[in-house]
Amino acid sequence: MNDQELVRSVISGNEKAFQVLVEQHQQMVLNTCMGLVHQRNDAEDLAQEVFVEVYRSMAGFRSDSKLSTWIYRIAINKSLNFIRDNKRRKLFRSFETIFGQGQPNLPSESSSDRPDRGLENKQRRERLHAAIDSLPERQRVAFTLNKFEDLPYQKIAEVMGLSLASVESLIHRAKLNLQKKLYKCYKKDD
Protein backbone atom coordinates (compact mmCIF):
# COMPACT_ATOMS: atom_id res chain seq x y z
CA MET A 1 0.00 0.00 0.00
CA ASN A 2 1.57 3.32 -1.01
CA ASP A 3 1.24 6.60 0.91
CA GLN A 4 -1.82 7.88 -0.96
CA GLU A 5 -3.74 4.62 -0.60
CA LEU A 6 -2.83 4.48 3.08
CA VAL A 7 -4.00 8.04 3.66
CA ARG A 8 -7.25 7.43 1.75
CA SER A 9 -7.93 4.29 3.79
CA VAL A 10 -7.30 6.08 7.11
CA ILE A 11 -9.58 8.96 6.09
CA SER A 12 -12.30 6.50 5.16
CA GLY A 13 -12.12 5.11 8.71
CA ASN A 14 -10.08 1.96 8.13
CA GLU A 15 -8.54 1.23 11.54
CA LYS A 16 -6.24 -1.42 10.19
CA ALA A 17 -4.74 1.12 7.79
CA PHE A 18 -4.09 3.51 10.67
CA GLN A 19 -2.41 0.73 12.61
CA VAL A 20 -0.17 0.05 9.61
CA LEU A 21 0.65 3.76 9.39
CA VAL A 22 1.55 3.90 13.09
CA GLU A 23 3.68 0.77 12.93
CA GLN A 24 5.50 1.99 9.84
CA HIS A 25 6.40 5.35 11.34
CA GLN A 26 6.53 4.88 15.12
CA GLN A 27 10.26 4.21 15.33
CA MET A 28 11.18 7.28 13.30
CA VAL A 29 8.83 9.47 15.35
CA LEU A 30 10.16 8.10 18.63
CA ASN A 31 13.79 8.61 17.54
CA THR A 32 13.07 12.17 16.45
CA CYS A 33 11.30 13.06 19.69
CA MET A 34 14.00 11.33 21.74
CA GLY A 35 16.71 13.22 19.87
CA LEU A 36 15.10 16.52 20.80
CA VAL A 37 13.71 15.96 24.31
CA HIS A 38 16.19 13.26 25.52
CA GLN A 39 13.78 11.69 28.02
CA ARG A 40 12.33 8.29 27.20
CA ASN A 41 8.96 8.88 28.88
CA ASP A 42 8.50 12.34 27.40
CA ALA A 43 9.52 11.08 23.97
CA GLU A 44 6.95 8.25 24.15
CA ASP A 45 4.17 10.61 25.22
CA LEU A 46 5.08 13.01 22.45
CA ALA A 47 5.19 10.20 19.88
CA GLN A 48 1.66 9.21 20.90
CA GLU A 49 0.48 12.81 20.58
CA VAL A 50 2.08 13.01 17.15
CA PHE A 51 -0.05 10.11 15.93
CA VAL A 52 -3.17 11.57 17.55
CA GLU A 53 -2.47 14.75 15.57
CA VAL A 54 -1.79 12.73 12.43
CA TYR A 55 -5.11 10.94 12.86
CA ARG A 56 -7.04 14.16 13.36
CA SER A 57 -5.33 16.14 10.63
CA MET A 58 -5.22 13.37 8.06
CA ALA A 59 -8.02 14.93 6.03
CA GLY A 60 -5.90 18.07 5.67
CA PHE A 61 -2.86 16.17 4.36
CA ARG A 62 -2.03 17.21 0.83
CA SER A 63 0.02 14.83 -1.22
CA ASP A 64 2.46 17.52 -2.34
CA SER A 65 4.94 16.16 0.20
CA LYS A 66 5.64 12.62 1.31
CA LEU A 67 3.68 11.26 4.25
CA SER A 68 6.89 10.66 6.23
CA THR A 69 8.00 14.26 5.63
CA TRP A 70 4.67 15.52 6.98
CA ILE A 71 4.89 13.26 10.04
CA TYR A 72 8.49 14.39 10.71
CA ARG A 73 7.30 18.00 10.68
CA ILE A 74 4.55 17.25 13.19
CA ALA A 75 7.02 15.38 15.42
CA ILE A 76 9.52 18.25 15.32
CA ASN A 77 6.88 20.91 16.03
CA LYS A 78 5.44 18.93 18.92
CA SER A 79 8.89 18.36 20.41
CA LEU A 80 9.95 21.99 20.07
CA ASN A 81 6.66 23.16 21.62
CA PHE A 82 7.18 20.70 24.46
CA ILE A 83 10.70 22.05 25.06
CA ARG A 84 9.41 25.65 25.09
CA ASP A 85 6.58 24.78 27.49
CA ASN A 86 9.03 22.91 29.67
CA LYS A 87 11.33 25.91 29.87
CA ARG A 88 8.37 28.06 30.90
CA ARG A 89 7.32 25.49 33.51
CA LYS A 90 10.87 25.37 34.91
CA LEU A 91 10.91 29.16 35.14
CA PHE A 92 7.64 29.21 37.10
CA ARG A 93 8.91 26.40 39.31
CA SER A 94 12.08 28.35 40.07
CA PHE A 95 9.95 31.39 41.03
CA GLU A 96 7.92 29.21 43.35
CA THR A 97 11.09 27.83 44.90
CA ILE A 98 12.51 31.32 45.40
CA PHE A 99 9.33 32.57 47.07
CA GLY A 100 9.18 29.57 49.36
CA GLN A 101 6.37 27.69 47.71
CA GLY A 102 6.68 24.47 45.85
CA GLN A 103 9.51 22.01 45.93
CA PRO A 104 12.99 22.60 44.66
CA ASN A 105 13.80 21.12 41.26
CA LEU A 106 14.06 17.42 41.57
CA PRO A 107 16.49 15.47 39.42
CA SER A 108 15.06 14.66 36.02
CA GLU A 109 13.53 11.32 35.26
CA SER A 110 16.46 10.35 33.13
CA SER A 111 18.57 9.61 36.18
CA SER A 112 16.26 6.79 37.16
CA ASP A 113 15.49 5.75 33.61
CA ARG A 114 18.65 3.82 33.14
CA PRO A 115 19.65 2.11 36.34
CA ASP A 116 21.98 -0.15 34.38
CA ARG A 117 24.19 2.73 33.36
CA GLY A 118 27.09 3.82 35.46
CA LEU A 119 27.44 7.22 37.04
CA GLU A 120 30.05 8.22 34.48
CA ASN A 121 27.75 7.44 31.59
CA LYS A 122 24.97 9.39 33.26
CA GLN A 123 27.20 12.44 33.61
CA ARG A 124 28.42 12.06 30.04
CA ARG A 125 24.86 11.80 28.77
CA GLU A 126 23.73 14.89 30.71
CA ARG A 127 26.72 16.81 29.41
CA LEU A 128 26.06 15.74 25.84
CA HIS A 129 22.35 16.57 26.05
CA ALA A 130 23.09 19.98 27.56
CA ALA A 131 25.54 20.66 24.72
CA ILE A 132 22.97 19.61 22.08
CA ASP A 133 20.24 21.66 23.78
CA SER A 134 22.40 24.76 23.74
CA LEU A 135 22.66 24.68 19.94
CA PRO A 136 20.49 27.13 18.01
CA GLU A 137 17.10 25.59 17.21
CA ARG A 138 17.59 24.96 13.50
CA GLN A 139 21.06 23.50 14.00
CA ARG A 140 19.65 21.23 16.71
CA VAL A 141 16.82 19.98 14.50
CA ALA A 142 19.09 19.36 11.51
CA PHE A 143 21.70 17.63 13.67
CA THR A 144 19.07 15.47 15.37
CA LEU A 145 17.50 14.35 12.11
CA ASN A 146 20.93 13.53 10.74
CA LYS A 147 22.30 11.76 13.81
CA PHE A 148 19.23 10.06 15.25
CA GLU A 149 17.45 9.23 12.05
CA ASP A 150 20.37 8.96 9.64
CA LEU A 151 18.35 11.07 7.24
CA PRO A 152 20.15 12.19 4.09
CA TYR A 153 20.67 15.93 3.75
CA GLN A 154 18.12 16.12 0.92
CA LYS A 155 15.36 14.65 3.11
CA ILE A 156 16.29 17.00 5.98
CA ALA A 157 16.03 19.89 3.53
CA GLU A 158 12.50 18.74 2.58
CA VAL A 159 11.40 18.35 6.20
CA MET A 160 12.79 21.72 7.26
CA GLY A 161 11.79 23.51 4.08
CA LEU A 162 15.36 24.65 3.39
CA SER A 163 17.81 24.34 0.53
CA LEU A 164 20.34 21.53 0.47
CA ALA A 165 23.22 23.99 0.90
CA SER A 166 21.57 25.51 3.98
CA VAL A 167 21.18 22.10 5.58
CA GLU A 168 24.81 21.19 4.86
CA SER A 169 25.91 24.44 6.43
CA LEU A 170 23.59 24.01 9.44
CA ILE A 171 24.85 20.51 10.19
CA HIS A 172 28.50 21.48 9.73
CA ARG A 173 28.09 24.40 12.13
CA ALA A 174 26.12 22.24 14.56
CA LYS A 175 28.97 19.72 14.73
CA LEU A 176 31.62 22.41 15.20
CA ASN A 177 29.56 24.11 17.92
CA LEU A 178 28.83 20.85 19.68
CA GLN A 179 32.51 19.90 19.60
CA LYS A 180 33.50 23.29 20.99
CA LYS A 181 30.97 23.07 23.83
CA LEU A 182 32.09 19.56 24.73
CA TYR A 183 35.77 20.59 24.75
CA LYS A 184 34.89 23.35 27.21
CA CYS A 185 33.27 20.76 29.48
CA TYR A 186 36.30 18.47 29.26
CA LYS A 187 38.61 21.32 30.18
CA LYS A 188 36.35 22.29 33.09
CA ASP A 189 36.42 18.70 34.35
CA ASP A 190 40.25 18.66 34.44
Next chain:
Amino acid sequence: MSHKTIQEQLIFFLEGSLPDEQMKQVAAHLESCGSCRRLFQELKADMALLEDDRNLPFDPYFYAKVKHKISSTRELPVWQSKRVLQPAFFLLVLALGIQFGIWVGGHYDSPRQTVSQEAALFPLNDLSHEPIELFLLNLE
Protein backbone atom coordinates in the same frame (compact mmCIF):
# COMPACT_ATOMS: atom_id res chain seq x y z
CA MET B 1 49.11 20.88 11.40
CA SER B 2 48.60 22.71 14.68
CA HIS B 3 46.77 21.27 17.70
CA LYS B 4 43.93 23.74 17.15
CA THR B 5 43.42 22.67 13.54
CA ILE B 6 43.49 19.00 14.52
CA GLN B 7 41.04 19.54 17.37
CA GLU B 8 38.60 21.31 15.05
CA GLN B 9 38.60 18.29 12.78
CA LEU B 10 38.19 15.57 15.40
CA ILE B 11 34.41 15.27 15.11
CA PHE B 12 34.71 14.84 11.35
CA PHE B 13 37.62 12.42 11.79
CA LEU B 14 35.43 10.40 14.13
CA GLU B 15 32.75 10.17 11.45
CA GLY B 16 35.32 9.37 8.80
CA SER B 17 34.07 12.25 6.67
CA LEU B 18 37.44 13.94 6.10
CA PRO B 19 39.33 13.54 2.82
CA ASP B 20 41.82 10.64 2.87
CA GLU B 21 44.91 12.81 3.17
CA GLN B 22 43.50 14.68 6.18
CA MET B 23 42.36 11.42 7.79
CA LYS B 24 45.96 10.20 7.65
CA GLN B 25 47.33 13.48 9.02
CA VAL B 26 44.91 13.51 11.95
CA ALA B 27 45.56 9.83 12.69
CA ALA B 28 49.32 10.46 12.67
CA HIS B 29 48.92 13.48 14.96
CA LEU B 30 46.80 11.51 17.41
CA GLU B 31 49.51 8.83 17.57
CA SER B 32 52.03 11.35 18.76
CA CYS B 33 49.96 13.90 20.76
CA GLY B 34 48.57 12.85 24.13
CA SER B 35 46.37 15.91 24.78
CA CYS B 36 44.62 15.71 21.37
CA ARG B 37 44.26 11.95 21.82
CA ARG B 38 42.57 12.48 25.18
CA LEU B 39 40.10 14.95 23.64
CA PHE B 40 39.42 12.47 20.87
CA GLN B 41 38.73 9.64 23.33
CA GLU B 42 36.34 11.84 25.32
CA LEU B 43 34.53 12.94 22.18
CA LYS B 44 34.30 9.37 20.92
CA ALA B 45 32.81 8.17 24.22
CA ASP B 46 30.23 10.99 24.22
CA MET B 47 29.18 10.51 20.62
CA ALA B 48 28.79 6.78 21.19
CA LEU B 49 25.99 7.58 23.65
CA LEU B 50 23.93 8.98 20.79
CA GLU B 51 23.84 5.48 19.36
CA ASP B 52 22.30 4.19 22.62
CA ASP B 53 19.55 6.82 22.48
CA ARG B 54 18.78 5.83 18.91
CA ASN B 55 18.18 2.18 19.56
CA LEU B 56 15.30 2.45 21.98
CA PRO B 57 13.43 -0.76 22.73
CA PHE B 58 10.16 -1.07 20.98
CA ASP B 59 6.90 -0.63 22.94
CA PRO B 60 4.53 -3.45 21.89
CA TYR B 61 1.51 -1.52 23.22
CA PHE B 62 2.30 1.68 21.41
CA TYR B 63 -0.59 1.48 18.96
CA ALA B 64 -3.03 0.58 21.73
CA LYS B 65 -1.90 3.64 23.68
CA VAL B 66 -2.39 5.88 20.66
CA LYS B 67 -5.90 4.51 20.10
CA HIS B 68 -6.70 5.02 23.76
CA LYS B 69 -5.49 8.60 23.59
CA ILE B 70 -7.57 9.30 20.51
CA SER B 71 -10.73 7.90 22.06
CA SER B 72 -10.21 9.45 25.50
CA THR B 73 -9.36 12.98 24.45
CA ARG B 74 -11.98 15.13 22.89
CA GLU B 75 -10.57 17.63 20.46
CA LEU B 76 -11.08 21.13 21.83
CA PRO B 77 -11.81 24.05 19.53
CA VAL B 78 -8.77 26.29 19.01
CA TRP B 79 -10.14 29.06 21.23
CA GLN B 80 -10.54 26.61 24.13
CA SER B 81 -7.04 25.19 23.96
CA LYS B 82 -4.59 25.93 26.75
CA ARG B 83 -2.17 27.53 24.32
CA VAL B 84 -4.70 30.22 23.57
CA LEU B 85 -6.41 30.56 26.96
CA GLN B 86 -3.22 30.95 29.00
CA PRO B 87 -1.73 33.92 27.10
CA ALA B 88 -5.22 35.49 26.88
CA PHE B 89 -5.53 35.26 30.67
CA PHE B 90 -2.11 36.86 31.23
CA LEU B 91 -2.95 39.63 28.76
CA LEU B 92 -6.20 40.31 30.60
CA VAL B 93 -4.40 40.50 33.96
CA LEU B 94 -1.80 42.85 32.47
CA ALA B 95 -4.48 45.11 30.94
CA LEU B 96 -6.38 45.24 34.25
CA GLY B 97 -3.15 46.10 36.07
CA ILE B 98 -2.40 48.96 33.69
CA GLN B 99 -5.99 50.22 33.96
CA PHE B 100 -5.77 50.11 37.75
CA GLY B 101 -2.47 52.02 37.67
CA ILE B 102 -4.01 54.73 35.50
CA TRP B 103 -7.03 54.97 37.80
CA VAL B 104 -4.84 55.26 40.92
CA GLY B 105 -2.72 57.92 39.19
CA GLY B 106 -5.80 59.92 38.21
CA HIS B 107 -7.24 59.90 41.69
CA TYR B 108 -4.07 60.75 43.56
CA ASP B 109 -4.59 63.98 45.49
CA SER B 110 -1.37 65.58 46.74
CA PRO B 111 -1.65 67.67 49.94
CA ARG B 112 -2.05 71.27 48.82
CA GLN B 113 0.08 73.88 50.54
CA THR B 114 -1.37 77.36 50.70
CA VAL B 115 1.27 79.93 49.95
CA SER B 116 0.53 83.57 50.41
CA GLN B 117 0.96 85.91 47.46
CA GLU B 118 3.66 87.92 49.22
CA ALA B 119 5.65 84.80 50.11
CA ALA B 120 5.40 83.64 46.53
CA LEU B 121 6.75 86.98 45.27
CA PHE B 122 9.53 87.33 47.87
CA PRO B 123 10.61 83.85 48.80
CA LEU B 124 13.66 85.13 50.71
CA ASN B 125 12.13 88.19 52.33
CA ASP B 126 14.14 88.83 55.48
CA LEU B 127 13.23 92.51 55.80
CA SER B 128 10.93 91.80 58.69
CA HIS B 129 13.85 90.40 60.68
CA GLU B 130 16.50 92.89 59.64
CA PRO B 131 15.55 96.35 58.35
CA ILE B 132 17.45 97.57 55.33
CA GLU B 133 19.13 100.41 57.30
CA LEU B 134 20.62 97.97 59.77
CA PHE B 135 21.71 95.71 56.97
CA LEU B 136 23.53 98.59 55.24
CA LEU B 137 25.17 99.69 58.49
CA ASN B 138 26.52 96.22 59.09
CA LEU B 139 27.73 95.87 55.55
CA GLU B 140 31.39 96.67 55.26
